[in-house]
Structure formats: structure tokens, C-alpha cells
Amino acid sequence: MPWEYKKTIERYYEIAWRNSSLIEPSEFLKDRPYSNYHHIEKEDDVIESLENKMDVLILGRSLSGKTRYAYEVIKKLKEIRDISFLKCTDINEKDFIIPERVTAWRKRIMFIDDLQKFVEQKIFHVVFDKCHKKEIPILATCRSGRDYERVKQKMSERNIYLDGFKKIELKDIKKEKAEEIAETEKKELTKFDGTIGSIFMGLDEIGRRFEKCNGKEKSILRSIKYLYICGIYNGDNIFSLDWIKFVAKKVYEVDMKTYEWDDLLEELKKDDLIKKRKSNDVLIEEAYIEKIVDFESEISDLGVFRKMISILKLEKDKNEMILKLADRAGDYGGFSLKETKLEMKEFAKIAIEAYTELLNLLNYSINKEHYARIQDHLGGAYIMLSHVENIVENCKKAIKSCEEALKVRTYERFPMDYAKTQNNLGFAYIMLAEVENKDENCKNAIKANTKALKVRTYERFPMDYAQTQSNLGNAYIILAEVE
Structure with missing residues (x-):
């Protein structure tokens, strides 16, 4: 095996490929405990979907048994497959490869554990593109709730839509069933939270160890x-x-x-x-x-973000930390399941503060693409904030950020990013048109959305096309009120 090929495989894969009939539980679960108890609902449907080359997504809370369920499905496939285990790492489009195999005739499956983390990696969509071209189905696990909503958005931005996935969501188990399992397996139940994993992870013992620290x-x-x-x-x-x-x-x-x-x-x-x-x-x-790990005094997630941004702003060499915090704050605000205006407002403000700090630290001439990305995300944060306060001021700031991003994100150089930012720009103009200068702002919204549709065509990106057409329609509706 050539050295470069081996290094590439090691960079992207936990396991390049493994015969599904020979896979061990530890290859899926790693250090997590293995027992005879697991979810079995709708296994036949999931197995059939994989055998028909359909992507499968297993959803559930933390410790709900998603990875174990994936293992059981793989072991019960009627036909032996080669399974590749992807690492959660940044993807380089130029060197990412699907592993070669001696058993080239055998069908394959690509396994991605914790999809909500994988979509945070750079150019993650390349994996989906290459698997779909080779008709390799993807089996993935993902946390439900806010994490799943974030995954849907990040994937749709790359024109990957979860509507085509077979989805199964693992439910909590009842206390009576948990007590039965705990008695049989001689486990404690004081940390039971409705998930099967909370019975077997030994959280009680880990909790005692934490207290002794x-x-x-x-x-x-x-x-x-x-x-x-x-x-x-x-x-x-x-x-x-x-x-x-x-x-x-x-x-x-x-x-x-x-x-x-x-x-x-x-x-x-x-x-x-x-x-x-x-x-x-x-x-x-x-x-x-x-x-297990708790804070000495009660502090909300919002309080943690506020503390972190306050200390990071005093540093001049923590750009990567600030960027990660800014992106996560935007996610918290945009995908709040509680959908409280206060929560959206506060997380939007933290994201704005962090992105603004990054722009102050960034050398535009060295990294123009990074500058454009931050400006685009800053515009999105201002749009989020405009939903709850100062709609005119925040929409105008969003427009300014989008226009700054478009100085780099041109149609010729970065067509997909160009279309995304034009779509955001059009949306900001529509919101602004609802409160002032309907004629001018609607016409600007129409211009931006029309430019986005140069890239977002029905044939290539149907979902994005539909979204932008909807924005365009809203702009014309508002314009019709004054013309």
C-alpha cells in the first residue's frame, strides 16, 4: 500500500472497511459498555432501507442507544457488506477518497457517528457527494432536538436534504422496564433519565469519583x-x-x-x-x-457564553476559540426549541459581539475568504436580532455585512456562497420593507433574490430555489401594496 494512500486513509477513517459479519461491538461502541439490552423497533424497515441503498438516520437523545442500534442493524443485514467508519475531521476535497478493497464486488455502507458533530467539519458535504455518486448508502446517528435542527440547516446549505433519509427516532424506556433491566444486570438506577444508556454507563460510580476530586x-x-x-x-x-x-x-x-x-x-x-x-x-x-460535571454555583448556558466572550475579548491570539463560540451562539439563538425572544436576542448579541471582535483582529488582505464568511454570519446574526428588537437598525447592519461579504463572494469565484449571501441580503431587505421605504427596499430585495436564482436553479438546487422564490414572492406582495 503506497505511503500517501495509507496516510490519507488513516486521516479520514477509524476503520477503512470491515466485513459486516465480523464487526465487533467495540468497533462501534469503543469504550462504552455492551449488554444484551437494546432498542429493536423498526429494525426490519431500517435493514430494508440500507439494502435498497437508501441513507438512514438514527435519532435520539444522548445515551438513547443510537450507536448500539446501528451496530445491531449492521449485524442483521441479510447480505454481507463492507462498512467504513468515518472520523470526525475536516475534509479536504482534493484528497478525500473512498477506501479501496480487495472484495471490490461486495456492497458498502458508510457509517457516520454523531452527525451533529460531523457537519461542523470543513467541506463535510464532499463525503455525501462521493458516496451518492458511488451509490454507497450512509448510516448515521444524530442527536434529536436542537442538534438535529442545526444538522438540517447545515446540510441544506450544501444541498443535502434529509427528506431522502429513512429516519428512526429512539424513544425513552419506561421506569418499570428500566428497573427490570437494572435488577437483571445488577445496575444502579439513581442516574436513570429515561435512556437505556443511563443504566449501563456507570454514571453513579463516575459521579462518586467526581465528588471525590x-x-x-x-x-x-x-x-x-x-x-x-x-x-x-x-x-x-x-x-x-x-x-x-x-x-x-x-x-x-x-x-x-x-x-x-x-x-x-x-x-x-x-x-x-x-x-x-x-x-x-x-x-x-x-x-x-x-x-456528571456540575458547576459550583448555578449558571445557565447563556451565562457561560457571557463569561467566555468577556475573557476572550481581552486576548489577541484566541481567534479560533472566538469563532467557534460565535458559531455556537448563532446556533443556540437560531435553533432555540423554547423559541423565547429573550433567548434569541441574547445569543444573537453574543454572536454579533464575537464576530465583530474577529473582524477587528482579522487581516483582510491575508484571508479575504475568512473575512467574507464572518461578514455573512454577522449579517445572519443581525437578521436574527431584528426579529426581536430594533428591526430597522439591525436590518441595515445585516445589509451592510452582506454587502461586505459580496465584495469577496462574487458570482464568478464563489457561486454557491454568492447565492447564499444574496439570499440573506434579499431577506434583510424584505424585513426592512415591512417597516420603511417599501418601494425601494422591495426592489432591492427583488434584485438580490434574482441574483441568487442565477445559481439556485430548479434543476440543480430545488430546495434552495424554492426558498429564494418564496422570498421573491414575498417581496412582490409587499411591493404590490404601494404600486
């Missing part, structure tokens, strides 16, 4: 939770040690020498609270962050 150890874990809430991590819950140290120092005043950090991290590793990689990154089980 000293002050500095708890501060390290709480610093990781700060980063997690704000979306400041890479791939599959990989936390940079430098980022952990930064938060621990700024929030908890933990300032230690390197050997002291090594000693404390080793203790946390011995208690199975974290895993430490050779690259000096730290991994931690998502369920531990969400269900």
Missing part, C-alpha cells in the same frame, strides 16, 4: 464543560489542553506548572474521567460532561 481537578473538568457548552472543541469531543489551561486560569484561577498539570490529568485519567492523547489533547465522554 479535589478543587483543582474539579476546576479542570468544569473548564472542559465551559468549552463544551460554547462549542470550543475539535472533532469528537477533543479538547485542546491549551484551551483547557486558558479557561482554568481565567475562570477558576488555576495556574500551574507543566508537571503539575501532568500529575492532575494523570489522576483524572486513572479515575476514567478523561482520556489523554499523545497530541496533548483531552477526550471526555459526552455523558460525563452533561450529567
Whole structure:
């Protein structure tokens, strides 16, 4: 195997391919426990969908058993398949490949665990494009709720629509069933939250270990939770040690020498609270962050964001952290299931503050594409804010940001990005037209949406085409009120 090919495979795949009849539970579940209990509803439907080359999406809460369900489906396929396990990492369009196999005649399936994390990676859509061209079905897991809504938007932006996926959502199990399982398996139920995973993950014991941690150890874990809430991590819950140290120092005043950090991290590793990689990154089980690690005093997610942006703004070398926080704040505001105006407003303001800070730090001449991306997202944050306050002022700021982005995102160089920003620009003009200068703003909205439709054609991007046509129709309706 050529060296470059091997390195490429190692970069993108946990497992390049494995015979489905030979797959072990640990290859799916990794360090998570395996038991005889799992969800079995609609397995036959999912198996049939995969055998008919249809993409499948398994939805559910954290610890609902999504990955285990995927394993069971694969093991019960009537025909042996080769399964490839993708890593959660940025994709390079130039070198991403589907692994070659000795058994080239055997049909394949691409497995993506935690789709909500995978869509955060750069150029993730290339995987879907290449799999669909080769008629390789994708089997993916994804968290339900806000995470699923975010996935739908990010995929639709890349013209991948989940309407074509076979979807199965795993439900909670009843307390009576949980008690029956716990008695048989000799498990505690004090941390049971309705999910089957909460029975088997040993959360009670992990909780006791967390309580026994000293002050500095708890501060390290709480610093990781700060980063997690704000979306400041890479791939599959990989936390940079430098980022952990930064938060621990700024929030908890933990300032230690390197050997002291090594000693404390080793203790946390011995208690199975974290895993430490050779690259000096730290991994931690998502369920531990969400269900075990708590803060000393009650603080909301919004409070965590406010604290993080306040300390990051004082730094001049934390651009990557600020960008991740800004994107996550925009997600929180845009996909709030509570849909409260206060929540949308506050998260929009945090996103605006973070994007504005990035623009102050950014060298436009060095990275124009990055500048355009931030301006486009800033425009989106202003549009979000205009839904709840100061519609005229915020729409005008959104328009200005979109126009700045379009100085880089031209039709010739970046047609898809151009169309997306033109669509946002048109939407901002429509909102503005509802409160002032209907004639002028509607005509500007019509111009922007018409330009977007140069790219968003019915044949190539039907869903985007429909969205922009809807915006265009709304502009004409408002214009008809004055002409």
C-alpha cells in the first residue's frame, strides 16, 4: 500500500472497511459498555432501507442507544457488506477518497457517528457527494432536538436534504422496564433519565469519583464543560489542553506548572474521567460532561457564553476559540426549541459581539475568504436580532455585512456562497420593507433574490430555489401594496 494512500486513509477513517459479519461491538461502541439490552423497533424497515441503498438516520437523545442500534442493524443485514467508519475531521476535497478493497464486488455502507458533530467539519458535504455518486448508502446517528435542527440547516446549505433519509427516532424506556433491566444486570438506577444508556454507563460510580476530586481537578473538568457548552472543541469531543489551561486560569484561577498539570490529568485519567492523547489533547465522554460535571454555583448556558466572550475579548491570539463560540451562539439563538425572544436576542448579541471582535483582529488582505464568511454570519446574526428588537437598525447592519461579504463572494469565484449571501441580503431587505421605504427596499430585495436564482436553479438546487422564490414572492406582495 503506497505511503500517501495509507496516510490519507488513516486521516479520514477509524476503520477503512470491515466485513459486516465480523464487526465487533467495540468497533462501534469503543469504550462504552455492551449488554444484551437494546432498542429493536423498526429494525426490519431500517435493514430494508440500507439494502435498497437508501441513507438512514438514527435519532435520539444522548445515551438513547443510537450507536448500539446501528451496530445491531449492521449485524442483521441479510447480505454481507463492507462498512467504513468515518472520523470526525475536516475534509479536504482534493484528497478525500473512498477506501479501496480487495472484495471490490461486495456492497458498502458508510457509517457516520454523531452527525451533529460531523457537519461542523470543513467541506463535510464532499463525503455525501462521493458516496451518492458511488451509490454507497450512509448510516448515521444524530442527536434529536436542537442538534438535529442545526444538522438540517447545515446540510441544506450544501444541498443535502434529509427528506431522502429513512429516519428512526429512539424513544425513552419506561421506569418499570428500566428497573427490570437494572435488577437483571445488577445496575444502579439513581442516574436513570429515561435512556437505556443511563443504566449501563456507570454514571453513579463516575459521579462518586467526581465528588471525590479535589478543587483543582474539579476546576479542570468544569473548564472542559465551559468549552463544551460554547462549542470550543475539535472533532469528537477533543479538547485542546491549551484551551483547557486558558479557561482554568481565567475562570477558576488555576495556574500551574507543566508537571503539575501532568500529575492532575494523570489522576483524572486513572479515575476514567478523561482520556489523554499523545497530541496533548483531552477526550471526555459526552455523558460525563452533561450529567456528571456540575458547576459550583448555578449558571445557565447563556451565562457561560457571557463569561467566555468577556475573557476572550481581552486576548489577541484566541481567534479560533472566538469563532467557534460565535458559531455556537448563532446556533443556540437560531435553533432555540423554547423559541423565547429573550433567548434569541441574547445569543444573537453574543454572536454579533464575537464576530465583530474577529473582524477587528482579522487581516483582510491575508484571508479575504475568512473575512467574507464572518461578514455573512454577522449579517445572519443581525437578521436574527431584528426579529426581536430594533428591526430597522439591525436590518441595515445585516445589509451592510452582506454587502461586505459580496465584495469577496462574487458570482464568478464563489457561486454557491454568492447565492447564499444574496439570499440573506434579499431577506434583510424584505424585513426592512415591512417597516420603511417599501418601494425601494422591495426592489432591492427583488434584485438580490434574482441574483441568487442565477445559481439556485430548479434543476440543480430545488430546495434552495424554492426558498429564494418564496422570498421573491414575498417581496412582490409587499411591493404590490404601494404600486
